[in-house]
Amino acid sequence: MVTLSEAYRDHPLHLHHIIPLDFSSAGTLPETHAWPELDDFATNGCSNGQKSIPVIDLKDPNAMEVIGIACEKWGVFELRNHEIPLNLIEEVDFQAKRFFALPSQNKLKALRSPGGATGYGVARISPFFSKYMWHEGFTIMGSPVDLAKRIWPNDYAPFCDPMENYQKQMKHLSEQLKHLIFNFLDISNEAKNWVGSTNSSGSGCACTAIQLNSYPSCPDPNRAMGLAPHTDTSLFTILHQSNTNGLQIFKDEVGWVPVNPDPTALVVNTGDILHIMSNGRFRSVLHRVMVNGTRPRYSVAYFYSPPLNYVVSASSNGVLKSGELARFHSVTVKEYIGLKAKNLEKALCLITI
Ligand SMILES: C=C1C[C@]23C[C@@]1(O)CC[C@H]2[C@@]12CCC[C@@](C)(C(=O)O1)[C@H]2[C@@H]3C(=O)O
Numbered sequence: 001m002v003t004l005s006e007a008y009r010d011h012p013l014h015l016h017h018i019i020p021l022d023f024s025s026a027g028t029l030p031e032t033h034a035w036p037e038l039d040d041f042a043t044n045g046c047s048n049g050q051k052s053i054p055v056i057d058l059k060d061p062n063a064m065e066v067i068g069i070a071c072e073k074w075g076v077f078e079l080r081n082h083e084i085p086l087n088l089i090e091e092v093d094f095q096a097k098r099f100f101a102l103p104s105q106n107k108l109k110a111l112r113s114p115g116g117a118t119g120y121g122v123a124r125i126s127p128f129f130s131k132y133m134w135h136e137g138f139t140i141m142g143s144p145v146d147l148a149k150r151i152w153p154n155d156y157a158p159f160c161d162p163m164e165n166y167q168k169q170m171k172h173l174s175e176q177l178k179h180l181i182f183n184f185l186d187i188s189n190e191a192k193n194w195v196g197s198t199n200s201s202g203s204g205c206a207c208t209a210i211q212l213n214s215y216p217s218c219p220d221p222n223r224a225m226g227l228a229p230h231t232d233t234s235l236f237t238i239l240h241q242s243n244t245n246g247l248q249i250f251k252d253e254v255g256w257v258p259v260n261p262d263p264t265a266l267v268v269n270t271g272d273i274l275h276i277m278s279n280g281r282f283r284s285v286l287h288r289v290m291v292n293g294t295r296p297r298y299s300v301a302y303f304y305s306p307p308l309n310y311v312v313s314a315s316s317n318g319v320l321k322s323g324e325l326a327r328f329h330s331v332t333v334k335e336y337i338g339l340k341a342k343n344l345e346k347a348l349c350l351i352t353i
């Protein structure tokens with residue numbers, strides 16, 4: 001089965017950047033989780049009610065055009081009519097909540113290892129910030145069975161079956177979106193089909209991951225940060241958010257724009273790999289998550305990227321118009337993941353020509 005884990009092996013983390021706080025016993029916000037700059041965050045235009053992300057119907061005959069324009073102008077859109085069964089989404093949500101509701105010592109049985117990429121833990125970006133985030137995550141790459149067996153040794157199927165089904169459905173949806181986006185960008189058939197590329201299992205399949213996110217309700221939400229501002233590494237990410245708000249995207253000349261939850265819809269955002277492949281035309285969108293004083297928030301992110309040894313390059317994929325120069329050096333997906341793991345948001349600058 002396809003796994004991205006290999007790309008993270010050379011970038012081990014310290015345990016304090018893996019083990020989440022036991023949120024169930026935190027009656028007050030610990031200083032370790034109190035973010036000093038938050039006044040800024042709160043007033044940075046996030047209540048701008050007029051601006052909201054584009055909403056796109058996948059069955060729209062002009063889907064390719066409207067998706068392309070949304071990626072260009074916003075780097076994010078809400079997708080309706082996506083054909084992922086709602087009962088599957090609800091089941092995945094339910095299983096995620098069931099996992100996060102376990103006592104801390106049970107969740108720690110599935111803790112991500114220092115050199116690992118899957119399992120329970122804080123967000124990978126944690127070492128780049130001096131404060132911790134009000135967040136816990138569970139990352140799945142390939143089969144969730146080994147991880148789930150550590151928690152439910154004899155009863156892992158209720159967790160694993162919907163996760164595996166979700167992976168299949170999301171992969172199919174991602175292929176449709178990839179097709180529309182690459183056609184909009186005029187990407188060549190070779191680059192489109194990842195010709196000659198393989199991942200760790202030797203197949204030319206995409207690298208994918210599911211990230212279950214939990215943001216418990218917080219005793220001091222104005223001083224806490226759910227997920228610090230970041231861009232995703234992926235080609236694109238498909239997110240389902242349950243009905244507590246908190247996600248915001250950064251739009252130039254506007255500021256932080258809330259992405260209000262619609263549990264029947266999905267949110268698609270562009271990642272760094274698409275940024276590079278499109279020569280910067282589709283900028284990877286900066287986003288963050290704020291927390292809530294009374295309600296927990298849950299989300300499920302599906303990251304979709306080309307195979308690990310795929311060469312991410314605008315100079316050979318057909319996107320450059322005549323006379324246009326490539327803005328980035330070519331890198332493999334694996335090399336870019338390594339750069340991001342070491343340098344976070346400076347990774348793109350490091351490959352800028
Ligand atoms: C496939 C992946 C993308 C991700 C790193 C990961 O290996 C699994 C977790 C993902 C996540 C989720 C929260 C935000 C993020 C930046 C992080 O710290 O972990 C993303 C990573 C990413 O896009 O690079």
Ligand SMILES: O=C(O)CCC(=O)C(=O)O
Pocket residue numbers: 211213227232239241247287289298299301
């Ligand atoms: O919880 C959210 O809405 C955002 C999650 C996210 O940004 C991520 O998993 O990369």
Ligand SMILES: [Fe+2]
Pocket residue numbers: 230231232287
């Ligand atoms: Fe993200």
